[in-house]
Amino acid sequence: MNSAKLRKRLTAVSLNALTAVLAAGWATIIVWAVVVSFRPSSEPLGRGDVWFGHALTFANYLKAWSLAPFGIYYRNTIIIVGMILIAQLMTITLAGFAFAHQEFWGKKAIFFFILLQLMIPAAALLVPNFSTIRKLGLFDTTLAVALPYFGSAFGTFLMRQAFLEVPRDLVDAGIMDGCSWWQLLWHIYLPPSVPTLVAFALSSISWHWNEFLWPLVVTLTERSRPLTIGLVRFTQLGEIGARWPLLAAATITVIAPLFLLFLIFQKQFIRSFLHSGLK
Amino acid sequence: MSAAAPPLSHRKAPKWLPYLLVSPTLVIVLVFTAWPTVQAVYMSFFRQYLNFAKFRTPTFIGLHNYRELFTSPDFLQVLKNTAIYVAGTVPASIVLAFLFALLVNRAVKGIGLARLGFFYPTILPMVSAATIWMFFFTPDYGLFNSLLETLGYHGPENWLGNPHLALLAVMIVAIWKNAGYLMIFYLAGLQNLPEDVFEAASLDGASWWTQLWKIAFPLLRRTTLFVSTIAIIDAFQVVDHIFVMTQGGPSGASTVLLYYLWQVRFEDQNVGLASALTVVLIVIMLAITITNFVLSEREGA
Amino acid sequence: MSLKQRVFSLAVLLLVLGLALAACGSKATSTPAPAATQAPAATEAPAATAAPKPVTIEVYYPVAVDAPIAKILNGYIADFEKANPNITVKPVFSGGYGDVKTTIQTTIEGGGKPPVLAVMLAADLYDLVNAGYVVPLDDFIKAMPNGSAYINDFFPAFMANSRYDGKIWSIPFQRSVVALYYNADLFQQEGIQPPNSWQALAEAAQKLTIPNKRWGIEWPSGWPYWLFQPLAIGSGQNIVKSPTEVVFNDPKVIAAVQYYIDLSHKYQAMPEGVQKNWGNAPADFAKGAAAMIVHSSGSLSGILSQAKFKVGVMAVPGKAPGTYATVTGGGNFYMLKGATPEQQQAAWKFIEFITQPKYAADFSIQTGYIATRKSAYDTDAMKAYIAKVPQAGQLKDMLQYAGAELSCMNLGKVRNIFHKYLQAAYNGQMTPEEAMQKAQQEADKALEMFK
Secondary structure, eight states: OOHHHHHHHHHHHHHHHHHHHHHHHHHHHHHHHHHHHTSOTTSOOBTTBOSOOSSOOSHHHHHHHHHSOHHHHHHHHHHHHHHHHHHHHHHHHHHHHHHHHOOOTTHHHHHHHHHHHHHSOGGGGHHHHHHHHHHTTOTTSHHHHHGGGSSOHHHHHHHHHHHHTSOHHHHHHHHHTTOOHHHIIIIIIHHHHHHHHHHHHHHHHHHHHSOOHHHHHHOOSTTTOOHHHHHHHHHHOTTTTTOHHHHHHHHHHHHHHHHHHHHHTHHHHHHHHHHHHOO | OOOOOOOSOOSSSOTTHHHHHHHHHHHHHIIIIIHHHHHHHHHTTEEOBTTOGGGOSOEEOTTHHHHHHHHOHHHHHHHHHHHHHHHHHHHHHHHHHHHHHHHHSSOOTTHHHHHHHHHGGGGSOHHHHHHHHHHHTOTTTOHHHHHHHHTTOOSOOOGGGOTTTHHHHHHHHHHHHHHHHHHHHHHHHHHTSOHHHHHHHHHSGGGHHHHIIIIIHHHTHHHHHHHHHHHHHHHHHOOHHHHHHTTTOSTTTTOOHHHHHHIIIIISOBHHHHHHHHHHHHHHHHHHHHHHHHHHHHHOO | OOHHHHHHHHHHHHHHHHHHHHHHHOOOOOOOOOOOOOSOSOSSOOOOSSOOOOEEEEEEESSOTTSHHHHHHHHHHHHHHHHOTTEEEEEEEOSSHHHHHHHHHHHHHTTOOOOSEEEEEGGGHHHHHHTTOBOOOHHHHHHSTTHHHHHHTBOHHHHTTTEETTEEOEEEEEEEEEEEEEEHHHHHHHTOOOOOSHHHHHHHHHHHOBTTTBBSOBOOOSSTHHHHHHHHHHHTOOSEEETTEEOOSOHHHHHHHHHHHHHHHTSOOSOSSOOOOTTHHHHHHHTTSBSEEEEEGGGHHHHHHHOSSOEEEEOEEOSSTTOEEEEEEEEEEEEBTTOOHHHHHHHHHHHHHHTSHHHHHHHHHHHOOBOSBGGGGGSHHHHHHHHHOHHHHHHHHGGGGEEOOOOOTTHHHHHHHHHHHHHHHHTTSSOHHHHHHHHHHHHHHHHHTTO
16 A cells, blocks of 8 residues: 555545544534433433433423423414415416516516515514514414515525526427416426425425524414424423423424424435525 | 526516516515615604603604614624624634535545534524523533533633623534535535546645645635625524523623614614614615625626 | 425425415414313302393413413413303413513504403513503502402512502512522531521531532522522612612622622632523522522422422521511513403402402412412411421511512613623622612613603
8 A cells, every 4th residue: 555545545534533523513412402302300410411311201292292382383383384385486486487488667677676685684674574564463473474475586586597497499389389378387387497496495494494583573472473482482481490301302392393304305405405595 | 687588478468467476576575675674764763662651652863863872882792792793603604614515525435424414403493403502501511511621621611601601602503503504505516616626635635625725615716705695694684592592691792783673672662773773784784785796796697 | 307306396285285274274263261160169259130241351361371370270260250250251371471561562552452451570560550551450449348458468578569659550469589499408417507697698508519519509690680689688778769760889789799799709609600590590409409599489399399308498698697688579460451441340350359368379379479468378278288388388478578679660671781780790890889880870871761
């Protein structure tokens, strides 16, 4: 073995070790939470004793669910995420189609106006948007959480790009055949654009599943509170204190569905996030 | 915007159709982006406290809210904290993201697992992540302190209660969460680089890192520009972990702009001042996105 | 499109459809009527013979929907409705104190009708009155056959945050105090008497400290004003004087800040700096990692269920030997503006009903809050309970040392100012003197416009 080869081998080994150490460090957070969520609550954590207890128990999950209405939070999160998704898929498809396929007066101006949404993130507009929601009489409803996201400048932009890549011949043939505009959209534009739509959908789902600040401001009661708010309220319940197994169980409860979905469709998720960032 | 001309205009579609199609999106942008911007500017010239009957009706007070902001030591500390937060989390996340991308962009068994390990924080809600991190920062038996102790650290352990460490603690969580997300952009960038970059780098193993740093990183300049924009905007708009971990304390040491905005509006009930803060935040956001736009234009589309 | 992608798209589609259905089928339904009729019919005489007009009153209450307290209250409400068939009480349970206040705020500002009754923080008195949200209760009290006896039966400490402008604005309901919990077994082992002064407390804490293993005392300070107040009161000067006057820079208050710092710096008996351990402290205490803690009386039942030793409770010792101090906290019933006279009458009836000694005692036994009325402690149920859990009686006895919780105009702002500088002093960024002077200056400024 010559020295260059040896050195190369050594580098590879040390890089592998570095990768392993870093990845393990990064993963400790979730691994710890999973492990401790099954630790009996009668065994408080202490110095050097923060992982497994003497038994595994599911009791923390049951206790967490009995202390806070996670079922209702789940329902609300699903409704919010679902409403946003359905509305977005429709609005971005229609608007994307108009911008890609149709000519109309003021098109450029309208397009740039819509892109304003990308320049001023919703978080910054918390205060005025809160009063708008109140004036609309939507305070403390799931619709209030979802409504501002019903239109997406970014999604519109993505769909426009996807539609522009549909071959002209196909479109022209469709027009020759006398397709109406929606037949054109449905049969010719949409099928090749499904991957874009799916990518957008995935990042939309994970973004809104995880959102905190906006729902914190516009929700108040169990009738509209999503999981993220429910979790934070749970951690602040007086009786919870520092019962880490219980907190871990609640946290895992909130994370689980999206996380499982992610584990199964890892590639699609990563691609979707890549898409959602590439402007 | 690409210049591809749209196909033949469509005879069957009525003239108003495109307006109808864009109207839902347009209305949302109007109501939830354009209008609130105007409203924030307008309200920032008024005094309005919601917790006092006599100050509940807005009274015009000109620039008073802005004067109050820029002379308030609290706000100056918030600006300073925000600057530290952004200047700390953004470069750190980017460097880590690039490192991670390099490490997992190798054909080694089990590398998928490592990629998963780096990326998964992206899909966790920030509040869940912060809840778990709270434990890691617990004095005495928290894992973060145990780890530091084995590395020879004997400084203060009370991360979230210490004015010099609280901001750092929330920054660490943000870096942990963001690095994996930014990694995928570098990963995509690396995969688009010509093969010989890596061959040159792998020939001489010892300088693997230097080579990549000197060759690949510059080649990925556009990616870096893009990634830093996402990271900066993110740093301004994600404060969820502060709600969970420090509530901005101790003594305001970990209060950043958006969190402060929330406090002024929803704790102090001071609508006028909160509106002025909103305007400040909007100006910063616009400055960032416009700078990014100009820079990427200069890079050439 | 690969197979996996197809399957995936299908899955997403199904999910979307499912969600759509879920969204349609789930119009928020109101809380079902309480089925529980745990207690037999109430002692109250049934309503007047001529069938009165039906009245509905809404009551906002700061707990989560299916928290144990919600169930307990639903039981009381069922009793009340049985005794008053013409009155329907609709409880709305909404999270924390802040949430109740926010709901009412948003409802009123949005031009809507607020509930008739709400349980809100006693300390929010001035904010609520000044915002014009609540009505005084004196007329109702005067209309009672023995109104002053009714009011005098409440512990005076709990009434401290009810009076303003010569009127009574709220009736105590769910109340707590700050307590010093100590590990009585350890005290006995080490031959330590329950401390009766700052000096004694510090020495006990010092003696019970084992480096890296056990703290003599833990005293949370992540949200510090409340647990600090017993120190100021015990030093001879509470931090609040009137709705527009706070006292942060009095030498006695500064001495109290210094004492807190001394516990860690001078005596090395307490974790240093700001202790972000509101939740950890009871856990540390229960598992023996802290020999004493200062905490809410509300933590008693949790601690008793976890600790494997004898738990002592007492008021926080004061500076001078033989003096003690504590401070009250928790929520009172407020009546909101905008209800009809019939609703207000019904609401008052409800307050009277639910504050009866019988219910006050039962509420205290079931939740761990301190019963708000003296006569509650004469009930058999309470006597039996105290025989079993003597600590509950000791908590009540601490009320004689209690001062008023920090409460003033512009409370949110003033409290934030105090927190900022108190923590700066705890963390050694400023001397107590310097910090309290600054806090006073800023607080005075924040209060100026309300004078």
